[in-house]
Amino acid sequence: MSLSALPGFRDVFPEALARRRQIFGVWREVAKRYGFEEYDGPPLEATDLYTRKSGDEIVGQLYRFEDKGGRDVALRPEMTPTLARMVAQRASALRKPIRWFSIPQLFRYERQQRGRLREHFQLNMDIIGEAGPLADAEVIGAAVDILRGLGFGPSEVRARVSDRRVLAELLGAEFGVGAEELHGVLAGLDKFDKSPEAAAEAVQQALAGDAQRAQAVMDLAGRLGEPGELLGRGAAAPLRECVDALGAMGLGAFVDVDFRIVRGLAYYTGIVFELFDAGRSLRAICGGGRYDALLKQIGGVDLPMVGFGMGDVVLGELIADRDGPPVAASPVQVFVATVGEDDRAAALALAHALRERGIGVEFALKKQALGKQLELAASRGATHAVVIGPDERAARQAVVRSLATKTETRVGLDALAGDYAF
Amino acid sequence: MSLSALPGFRDVFPEALARRRQIFGVWREVAKRYGFEEYDGPPLEATDLYTRKSGDEIVGQLYRFEDKGGRDVALRPEMTPTLARMVAQRASALRKPIRWFSIPQLFRYERQQRGRLREHFQLNMDIIGEAGPLADAEVIGAAVDILRGLGFGPSEVRARVSDRRVLAELLGAEFGVGAEELHGVLAGLDKFDKSPEAAAEAVQQALAGDAQRAQAVMDLAGRLGEPGELLGRGAAAPLRECVDALGAMGLGAFVDVDFRIVRGLAYYTGIVFELFDAGRSLRAICGGGRYDALLKQIGGVDLPMVGFGMGDVVLGELIADRDGPPVAASPVQVFVATVGEDDRAAALALAHALRERGIGVEFALKKQALGKQLELAASRGATHAVVIGPDERAARQAVVRSLATKTETRVGLDALAGDYAF
Numbered sequence: 001m002s003l004s005a006l007p008g009f010r011d012v013f014p015e016a017l018a019r020r021r022q023i024f025g026v027w028r029e030v031a032k033r034y035g036f037e038e039y040d041g042p043p044l045e046a047t048d049l050y051t052r053k054s055g056d057e058i059v060g061q062l063y064r065f066e067d068k069g070g071r072d073v074a075l076r077p078e079m080t081p082t083l084a085r086m087v088a089q090r091a092s093a094l095r096k097p098i099r100w101f102s103i104p105q106l107f108r109y110e111r112q113q114r115g116r117l118r119e120h121f122q123l124n125m126d127i128i129g130e131a132g133p134l135a136d137a138e139v140i141g142a143a144v145d146i147l148r149g150l151g152f153g154p155s156e157v158r159a160r161v162s163d164r165r166v167l168a169e170l171l172g173a174e175f176g177v178g179a180e181e182l183h184g185v186l187a188g189l190d191k192f193d194k195s196p197e198a199a200a201e202a203v204q205q206a207l208a209g210d211a212q213r214a215q216a217v218m219d220l221a222g223r224l225g226e227p228g229e230l231l232g233r234g235a236a237a238p239l240r241e242c243v244d245a246l247g248a249m250g251l252g253a254f255v256d257v258d259f260r261i262v263r264g265l266a267y268y269t270g271i272v273f274e275l276f277d278a279g280r281s282l283r284a285i286c287g288g289g290r291y292d293a294l295l296k297q298i299g300g301v302d303l304p305m306v307g308f309g310m311g312d313v314v315l316g317e318l319i320a321d322r323d324g325p326p327v328a329a330s331p332v333q334v335f336v337a338t339v340g341e342d343d344r345a346a347a348l349a350l351a352h353a354l355r356e357r358g359i360g361v362e363f364a365l366k367k368q369a370l371g372k373q374l375e376l377a378a379s380r381g382a383t384h385a386v387v388i389g390p391d392e393r394a395a396r397q398a399v400v401r402s403l404a405t406k407t408e409t410r411v412g413l414d415a416l417a418g419d420y421a422f
Numbered sequence: 423m424s425l426s427a428l429p430g431f432r433d434v435f436p437e438a439l440a441r442r443r444q445i446f447g448v449w450r451e452v453a454k455r456y457g458f459e460e461y462d463g464p465p466l467e468a469t470d471l472y473t474r475k476s477g478d479e480i481v482g483q484l485y486r487f488e489d490k491g492g493r494d495v496a497l498r499p500e501m502t503p504t505l506a507r508m509v510a511q512r513a514s515a516l517r518k519p520i521r522w523f524s525i526p527q528l529f530r531y532e533r534q535q536r537g538r539l540r541e542h543f544q545l546n547m548d549i550i551g552e553a554g555p556l557a558d559a560e561v562i563g564a565a566v567d568i569l570r571g572l573g574f575g576p577s578e579v580r581a582r583v584s585d586r587r588v589l590a591e592l593l594g595a596e597f598g599v600g601a602e603e604l605h606g607v608l609a610g611l612d613k614f615d616k617s618p619e620a621a622a623e624a625v626q627q628a629l630a631g632d633a634q635r636a637q638a639v640m641d642l643a644g645r646l647g648e649p650g651e652l653l654g655r656g657a658a659a660p661l662r663e664c665v666d667a668l669g670a671m672g673l674g675a676f677v678d679v680d681f682r683i684v685r686g687l688a689y690y691t692g693i694v695f696e697l698f699d700a701g702r703s704l705r706a707i708c709g710g711g712r713y714d715a716l717l718k719q720i721g722g723v724d725l726p727m728v729g730f731g732m733g734d735v736v737l738g739e740l741i742a743d744r745d746g747p748p749v750a751a752s753p754v755q756v757f758v759a760t761v762g763e764d765d766r767a768a769a770l771a772l773a774h775a776l777r778e779r780g781i782g783v784e785f786a787l788k789k790q791a792l793g794k795q796l797e798l799a800a801s802r803g804a805t806h807a808v809v810i811g812p813d814e815r816a817a818r819q820a821v822v823r824s825l826a827t828k829t830e831t832r833v834g835l836d837a838l839a840g841d842y843a844f
Contacts, residue, residue: 001722002468003511006495009464011508014522017460033777035754035784035802038439042431042541043465043527044485044497046424063466065487068531073428075466086433089425095801097787100436105465109490119464127787134787137770145777248770300423332457348559348670355455355567362457365519365549365556379517380457 008118088299096129126307137245335377339389430540510721518551548729559667757799761811
């Protein structure tokens with residue numbers, strides 16, 4: 001009888017759930033401040049929805065099966081196809097720009113590595129229907145503000161921003177890289193950080209084996225981290241506007257222009273960005289950019305789109321590196337205890353009255369000595385015990401005991417049910 | 423190119439999501455007040471976890487497949503097996519009674535009927551490690567308080583409470599129904615509300631075709647709605663204690679003792695209950711009870727357990743019957759507008775400062791006439807527009823325009839970034 005979850009899946013005990021709720025809370029709070037509305041979609045979709053967007057490694061990692069109705073279905077590996085489908089349903093009715101976010105659980109059957117799970121939750125924030133760089137600045141700003149909301153500053157977290165259009169212009173003008181070669185070259189450059197050798201090989205392959213051009217591109221790759229001259233090119237105007245906007249928002253200290261960021265996926269068409277921990281000891285915290293052709297490809301509606309995905313796993317590691325492992329935060333603030341069985345009805349009435357005030361309350365569910373009850377109260381992390389005995393009942397009072405200071409005061413039942421401050 | 427979700431799955435647009443968050447919010451708030459901690463588990467489990475508990479219709483409705491690693495897996499149709507597995511992992515370390523809740527999404531491939539989906543979200547609240555009837559009262563009280571928290575009173579929602587032990591004693595003492603016949607008879611009685619004929623047939627079958635005893639049981643079935651005499655039996659002592667406790671909590675007006683509630687599933691061992699809309703026009707809002715043998719059966723740990731499941735679908739219908747369909751609540755409170763392009767940097771700084779205050783803010787993402795910007799502001803449901811032009815910038819001010827009253831006032835930028843009350 002196995003007690004474990006499937007490999008790559010998480011059992012989320014209360015302490016881990018508390019950390020997840022901290023992350024989700026900041027995600028929702030920042031999304032709200034930025035004027036984004038929440039949506040959700042099915043975790044199971046027709047497989048066809050994911051294969052419409054071809055050339056993607058995702059398809060090989062699908063949890064895919066045939067349902068009892070003979071449909072080819074898959075657990076969702078990403079949210080964007082569902083978003084595209086939903087937006088397309090209401091494309092003309094929705095006021096543009098559409099600002100939507102969601103927190104789906106996503107599934108991929110990957111070979112397991114440390115910290116690499118087969119499911120995770122991922123915030124998706126997208127602006128649909130606006131092609132200008134202020135939209136890009138909005139979603140990058142929101143991503144940065146989430147990290148700020150979790151207490152991280154510019155010395156801990158960096159946003160690296162780039163624009164594929166600048167690279168495309170440069171590669172075209174200086175090395176004659178055509179549209180048909182571009183994605184292969186960019187996908188190769190994307191590997192540069194991890195392995196310059198693998199990058200060189202991929203670039204040469206994308207250039208039909210032309211070693212001379214490949215070498216020239218790789219020489220360039222080494223200089224992409226210093227954006228100075230590139231940022232002055234004509235194609236960099238949107239990127240400059242985006243970076244300026246982030247500066248005006250007061251977030252400039254977090255932002256590096258870094259043309260080494262190209263994002264591996266073929267569907268990005270403009271500005272791309274990733275957030276990293278400053279020490280680069282973890283994988284990317286978040287990644288996104290502009291994908292203006294995707295909505296048409298998946299949903300048949302021609303609307304520009306920019307957005308990002310931010311998972312709960314790397315974010316959880318970042319917080320754990322700073323704060324240590326999560327601790328359970330007990331919801332119990334007040335423990336109602338009784339002296340004898342005759343006090344039970346009064347205790348139940350008081351417990352319910354305190355709960356009506358929004359206070360987290362527990363009491364012993366069976367006959368127990370007062371000492372045992374107070375022990376349970378302490379183990380739950382309650383700040384106070386409220387004790388009712390025959391004398392207290394007669395006086396319509398209870399004894400409020402601070403579990404920290406061990407001090408006691410008698411308080412009227414009406415005050416306890418009213419506005420008594422624990 | 424299909425734009426629809428799979429049959430039985432929901433696309434949750436922002437207005438529907440807002441209602442879901444209303445429901446989830448009350449679920450979490452009441453659970454917290456009752457001292458319950460939240461946990462979560464994987465939506466995909468080994469199929470074996472669900473087949474351990476045999477004799478269940480659930481197994482035939484599983485979304486079941488083989489994963490790429492050759493494992494027989496299934497989308498979770500219910501949370502209790504995962505809970506049992508998780509509790510068993512930490513059975514000795516966890517302080518009893520364990521009060522845990524979760525809000526899983528569950529999946530069943532059922533034939534579709536109106537309002538019958540293939541996925542739903544379900545609040546699960548359980549108390550583990552306490553066999554006494556105060557634990558039952560706690561979970562029933564929490565279920566009732568959730569409905570109260572959503573604004574429903576005793577004339578709209580009823581809790582029907584019963585105890586299988588009373589029926590077992592009665593059926594044994596008066597009709598000689600033995601332990602091996604009991605589940606079949608109870609499962610038959612469970613059908614009585616929907617179809618007395620089907621109930622009679624099932625009961626007779628459970629009694630090996632004995633028409634005389636079956637008739638006697640069915641005569642009894644007609645009288646189970648009037649609990650008077652049954653509630654006086656010795657086996658009804660825990661039920662009386664539970665009902666008294668609910669009365670002491672002030673929830674007695676919601677509670678009916680009704681022995682027609684038996685719950686169809688074999689694993690219930692004591693008190694069982696369901697919540698219904700008073701008019702009985704919908705399916706049960708929630709159902710639960712005591713299942714003291716289940717944790718041992720699934721997780722190998724012998725701990726008593728009582729709990730319930732409450733889905734989001736019927737609850738949503740109940741709210742919609744009262745409040746009408748959900749409406750989108752825009753997160754945008756303040757719209758920041760500019761007179762010209764030169765005002766953009768100041769507008770971005772102000773927008774971000776307002777967001778830092780927790781206010782939902784939007785602004786135009788492209789160059790637009792002021793009138794157009796104010797139109798977008800109104801369509802978002804913003805209460806105020808804040809307009810910045812050259813004169814305002816020079817004076818370090820902005821014009822605050824109420825979109826309801828069309829009145830305008832000039833306010834300093836520092837006050838707007840500070841504590842100005844919109």
